Amino acid sequence: MSRITELLLKAANGARDFSLPGKISLLTILLILLLALLAPYIAIHSHQISSGPPLLPPGGGHPLGTDELGIDLWAQICYGSRVSLLVGLGTAFLAALGGGLVGIVAGYLGGWPDKVIMRLIDIMIVLPDFPLMIVLAAFLGPSLLNIIIVLAFFSWVFPARITRSQVLMLKQQSYVKSAETYGAGAWYLMWKHFLPEVFPLVAVNMIRLTGRAIISEAGLSFLGLGDPTSKSWGLIIHHATSFRGIYFTGFWKWWLLYPWLALMLMVISLAFVSRELERMADPRLGGRRFV
Template identity: 70%
Template sequence: MLKIWKVIKDFSILGKLSLVMLVLVILMAIFATSLSVYPYDFSSGDALMAPGNGHFLGTDDLGIDLWAQICYGARISLLIGFGTAILAALGGGMIGVFSGYVGGVPDKIIMRIIDIIMVIPDFPLMVLLAALLGPSLLNVVIVLALLSWVTPARIVRSQVMMLKEQTYIKVAETYGASNWYLIWRHFLPAVFPILAVNIIRLTGRAIVSEAGLSFLGLGDPTSKSWGLIIHYATSFPGIYYTNFWKWWLLYPWLILTLVVMSLAFLSRELERVMDPRLRIRA
């Protein structure tokens, strides 16, 4: 806990504001049912009510409170974001450790697979896989994780290739340390800061990707994520020729943008604090 506090103290003002923003959104997701007096999935007023009159951010075309939808949507968007990021970072990290330490033919095969995935345009492939697997939160996480593990795998591999030449690793190998012992005892703790930065970065990427899939109608139609709210708003006939976009479209887009920007700034701050070379330059 003390180490975490020391890391936070080294953040810039922008980094601290980003952390506060992220914490507030997480709290909003946890206490979503308590923050709104209206349900997120049932009509509680007239259709397309402007903000005010008991509805903090207005209502959509079905009369469902928009604030309640945004609060509950925080759960879905953060669940998909962190779920995808943790799965991709841990899976990619383990693959990178194995590839970098074992080397040889397995390393060459893994690197060719990574090269192929990296040159394929991400979003069209996400759309194709999401359409094939069907709309559900689990399928969205699987699709996003399948296309997100390559970056942490490449970074961790290069780090492990450098670490395995260190003297203490050579000494451990001389004394008969097994591969699994070296991976769990030495390599994973050494690359964990890199994985932590990648988890934050991949979370923002996954939230944006999920919003894009939901915007195209390929997300879970029952999830009420921020992307799905935007999808329903933009699908409304004449949305841009009315004042409805000022609350129905603007507010979910604004919270989505703020969260993604906060994650981007936070990942940059973590990378700067954990990398001495970047800290010196700053």
């Protein structure tokens, strides 16, 4: 654990070397995190109960206006950031944990387990994931837990491939072979040697998976397959686009635009931060390493 802690500290120090877009993206993510944490304090009105006239434009006590039920849109976006972050981080954690373990097993054992796992990964890659997500989400029912499980099921292959390739390289190193000679077991090698070395790349992949999961959840919610009580950004967009005549009126200027901007800012910021961390973690990209 000390090795991983050291890597995290060096990653935090490495944030000083981010490019300007990377620093802006990191600041944007931090602001959205604060928005989610402080939602009960910065949202003046309820995000579930009507607090004003329906379809009220921004102003007059409602900084971003209201929806067709008179519910404050700023409150919905604040609380919706919690849902989007929960789905994104939960999916990324499950996918990285499961995929990382599968990749370590495949890379270390080799032989027929590796072949079976790689064929399964190949099948998962060529499958049309989003249509299957729609089918599974409709079958399991609309809840945040089900959405996280469905998204993680289609996301574990990416950290698995990265982890496997790293383990294949690491198990040829002299210090790993020496540890095996002295009787080190698979668990010891995984915890002491493999995990600290693959953690930076898996962590970078987790950030990328977070953005992917947020977009996928928004897509499922947009199609009406999200949790109807969650008030996620995708669900707000779904309600706005389902309103008859939304594009022939000025309502879209706040009801549709603001949640879309929040969603795009979060996903784009995650993509930029992921790129910066990948540049630092992978020496082949010309950046610094967490070593």
